[in-house]
Amino acid sequence: MRRDPNVNPVSIVMIEDDEGHARLIERNIRRAGVNNEIIPFRDGTSALAYLLGPDGTGEASAKRPLLILLDLNLPDMTGIDILEKVKANPHTRRSPVVVLTTTDDSREVQRCYDLGANVYITKPVNYEGFSNAIRQLGLFFSVMQVPENP
Amino acid sequence: MVHTGYNPALVALSVAIAIFASYTALDLGARVHNAAPGRRIAWIGGAALAMGGGIWSMHFIGMLAFEMGMPTSYEAGLTVLSLVIAIGATGGAFAWVGRPGAKAQDILVSGTLMGIGIAGMHFIGMTALHMPGSVTYNLLLAAVSVLIAVTAATVGLWLTFRNHGAWQKIIAAFVMGFAVSGMHYTGMAAATFTTGETGAHASHVTGLAPSQQNLALFVGAAIFLTLFLAMLASSIDQQRVQRELSNSEARFRAAIQAVRGVLWTNDAEGRMVGEQPGWSAITGQSFEEYQGFGWANAVHPDDSRSSVDAWNETVREKRTFVHEHRVRVSDGTWRHFAIRAVPVLAPDGSIREWVGVHTDITEQREAEAELRESNEEIQRYAYIVSHDLRAPLVNVMGFTSELDATREDIRSALKSHPDAERIDADLGEALGFISAAVTRMESLIAAILKLSREGRRSFRPEPLDLDALLQRLADAQRHQTDAAGAEVVVARDLPRITADRLALEQIFGNLLDNAVKYLDPTRAGRITVTAAAVGPRIRIDVADNGRGIAERDHSRVFELFRRSGAQDRPGEGIGLAHVKALVRSLGGRIDVASKLGEGTTFSVTLPRGSATAVYEGVPATSLAAE
Incomplete structure (x- = not known):
């Protein structure tokens, strides 16, 4: 994995419990030419511990530009819980959150946007669609400005 | 003189x-x-x-x-x-x-x-x-x-x-x-x-x-x-x-005590006057407490507004008062009561007093709530299962495609191998079957998901002109109807109904579509749509002279993924299951009468008014397991 901190020091935090999905997402992001560091988490607890720090204040993420890829269906909590906590914390609320999940229920989509999600993507079973979506997301990442957390 | x-x-x-x-x-x-x-x-x-x-x-x-x-x-x-x-x-x-x-x-x-x-x-x-x-x-x-x-x-x-x-x-x-x-x-x-x-x-x-x-x-x-x-x-x-008067009074008093439930009397305006032993026994209110409008203090505050509105309307129209509300009983708990009160009219037509009965329906309401809960649970279950089934499918499909991508590498690596062509063909065949199976599975899951969503949909009842609605649906099918050399006849002057427009369009669109699809090619197709009021409900019949459904398949046709008769028409076996789920959500029922080789009649019975159970906005937290 090649890193170029001067051009784009953004880290991608991927919270996805399905190992296969995580691998497919990573492969397609790389195919899109995005080479940022990807930090994978398989459950909500460890992801929150990373994002908000062991003390839970969120200061751990201060001055750290992050982009969060979030699955809603996690074993220990729902992605909504994580979204709420991230958007409520002054140190993490500016990090863009991309919800990437199997759910396409319109109410769920609305709820995520209401809570401050920046993008909501449904994982299509059709692999063509899936890889396309991820690759386009990767292209999107490469041009996206991610603010540094206060 | x-x-x-x-x-x-x-x-x-x-x-x-x-x-x-x-x-x-x-x-x-x-x-x-x-x-x-x-x-x-x-x-x-x-x-x-x-x-x-x-x-x-x-x-x-x-x-x-x-x-x-x-x-x-x-x-x-x-x-x-x-x-x-x-x-x-x-x-x-x-x-x-x-x-x-x-x-x-x-x-x-x-x-x-x-x-x-x-x-x-x-x-x-x-x-x-x-x-x-x-x-x-x-x-x-x-x-x-x-x-x-x-x-x-x-x-x-x-x-x-x-x-x-x-x-x-x-x-x-x-x-x-x-x-x-x-x-x-x-x-x-x-x-x-x-x-x-x-x-x-x-x-x-x-x-x-x-x-x-x-x-x-x-x-x-x-x-x-x-x-x-x-x-x-x-x-x-x-x-x-x-003496007769006092006898009849004594009889009334005895009836008050004998009736299961609470019998009470109110004056014309709704004030309680005189002894109300039944009311007192249930609510624990003393004579001073229930006198006048004091009885209303025992009614649940959330229900009092609607109760007062319903009461005023009833007094205005001098009809029987039918209502439900919660009442605080003597042990301090709230219980559901069904109320029926009839006005006693004076000879000049004015209301002299009201005689009413409160019947405890708490158990009934609880059973209904349980039923509704378990019904919702089944729907939620179907929803969750179909989503959880989807997640591994993404992997199967994803890595199949990844495998397909590496076929090229394998082919070039085996270039000089004598069995290279056979290996590539075997690989291609296996990958093809996997893809086809996954695609099929995906469509089945999508069907279950759709069905479980229908059960959770919120309806917007509105007064509908059945004539126009059904005629429009028939016109939408005209292309297929003409191609089959058939005609669709929608009766005139159908009764009015208050229901969700989209749901009705889906129900009858599906039934008409089926009728046209399964016509008998040996005779001119004729599909008739009629409707009649049956008490507080409306029955709408869609009848055809098509190929008919064998007796043993009459209930099976409503099951998901099940089809009947010759499998010579495209379809997934979803339509009628979908229709049945919708009709049930609207508070109605659907029946089929059919004879193989003669024709089929689907009868949809719906409430005339908007008695459709509306679960506006199922709380989003119920989906939190996604």
């Missing part, structure tokens, strides 16, 4: 008799309506005797009060005849008006006959008067007296057969008494008495013959006795009525 005058004491007596007789007649006459059929005749007879006898006595004493200064006597036969006429005319009139089914105009007819009868009595009574000399009549005054008699009789009858209170009865008695007396004295004024020897007996003018006075007293006493006996009979009857 004879100089004449009146004895004031006897005049007063005659008027008093008229009033007393009128009162008695009013009192007895009022009992005719409420009397048992066998007793009716007795009360009519009594009233006629009191009224007719009273009027006659009044006249007779009025005649005796007349002083004309010459010896007079009465012919017994004619006098008795005048009494019979008075009683007969009165009795006939009472019987006619008092018969069941008598109308307002009957009073006019009977009043006229009775009035003429009384006038006849008066003048026959005058004829019975024997005196020296002759009597001539002023025709105008005589006519006026007849008119007064008719009017008095009509008013008297009207008052008698109308329910009224004690004071009204007394006033009416005075009015009638004076009217009867007025008739008599007008009749007398119409008469001019002349004697053969003018002035010969002038000395008699000053004094009334003692025999005449005794006769007056005797007649007066007799009629008072008669009236007194009549009043006695009336009061005995009054006691019987009172």
Whole structure:
């Protein structure tokens, strides 16, 4: 994995419990030419511990530009819980959150946007669609400005 | 001409008799309506005797009060005849008006006959008067007296057969008494008495013959006795009525205690008055607490607004009150009650009071809630399962594609291998089957998901024009219909319905689509859509003359992924399952009647109003497991 901190020091935090999905997402992001560091988490607890720090204040993420890829269906909590906590914390609320999940229920989509999600993507079973979506997301990442957390 | 005058004491007596007789007649006459059929005749007879006898006595004493200064006597036969006429005319009139089914105009007819009868009595009574000399009549005054008699009789009858209170009865008695007396004295004024020897007996003018006075007293006493006996009979009857009333009150009290549920009474405005043992036992409220509108304090605050609104509407329309609300019972918990209250109307149509029953339906409501909960759970389960099934499918499909991508690498690596072509073909075949299976699985999951969503959809009921809606759906199918050489006939003047437009379009769109799809190619297709109101519901039939469904498949066609008959048409076996789920969510039902080779009729029965269970916005947290 090649890193170029001067051009784009953004880290991608991927919270996805399905190992296969995580691998497919990573492969397609790389195919899109995005080479940022990807930090994978398989459950909500460890992801929150990373994002908000062991003390839970969120200061751990201060001055750290992050982009969060979030699955809603996690074993220990729902992605909504994580979204709420991230958007409520002054140190993490500016990090863009991309919800990437199997759910396409319109109410769920609305709820995520209401809570401050920046993008909501449904994982299509059709692999063509899936890889396309991820690759386009990767292209999107490469041009996206991610603010540094206060 | 004879100089004449009146004895004031006897005049007063005659008027008093008229009033007393009128009162008695009013009192007895009022009992005719409420009397048992066998007793009716007795009360009519009594009233006629009191009224007719009273009027006659009044006249007779009025005649005796007349002083004309010459010896007079009465012919017994004619006098008795005048009494019979008075009683007969009165009795006939009472019987006619008092018969069941008598109308307002009957009073006019009977009043006229009775009035003429009384006038006849008066003048026959005058004829019975024997005196020296002759009597001539002023025709105008005589006519006026007849008119007064008719009017008095009509008013008297009207008052008698109308329910009224004690004071009204007394006033009416005075009015009638004076009217009867007025008739008599007008009749007398119409008469001019002349004697053969003018002035010969002038000395008699000053004094009334003692025999005449005794006769007056005797007649007066007799009629008072008669009236007194009549009043006695009336009061005995009054006691019987009172006893029946108290019996019925006791019965009502016993019913209050016997009814399962709470029986209560309210006044016209909804205030609780008097003892409410049932209400008190359930709510634990004391007499002081539930008095007036205090009972409303036991109603759940969340339900009181809607209860008051429903109540006011019911009072306005004077209909049966049907409602449900929660009530705090004596142990402090809230319980659900179904309420039914009927207004007790006064004769003038106003509400006198309300009698209602509160029935505890808490268990019923709880069972319904449980059922609904388990139903929701099944739907949620289907939803979650279909999503969780999807997640591994993404992997299967994803890595299959990844494998497919590496086929190129394998091919180039095996370039010189003798079995290279076979290996590549095997790989391609395996990957192809996996992809096809995953695609199929994906579509099945999508169908389950759609079905589980239908059960959770929120509906927006609106008044719909069924004619137009169904015709539009038929028109939308026109292309397929024409291609099949068939016709769709939508009946006119279908009943109106309030329902969710989209749901109805989906239901009947599907049914019409099926009807066209499964026509029998050997005969001209004909599809008819009819509808009829069945009580509070509407049944809509979609009938075709297509290939039909075998008996054993009648319930199977509604199952998901199941199809019937020759599998020669495209389809997933989803349509009817979808239709059934929708119809059920709308609070209706769907049935099929079909004969293989003859045709099929699908009958959809829906509530006419918007009784559709609306679960507006299922809380999003229920989906948190995604």
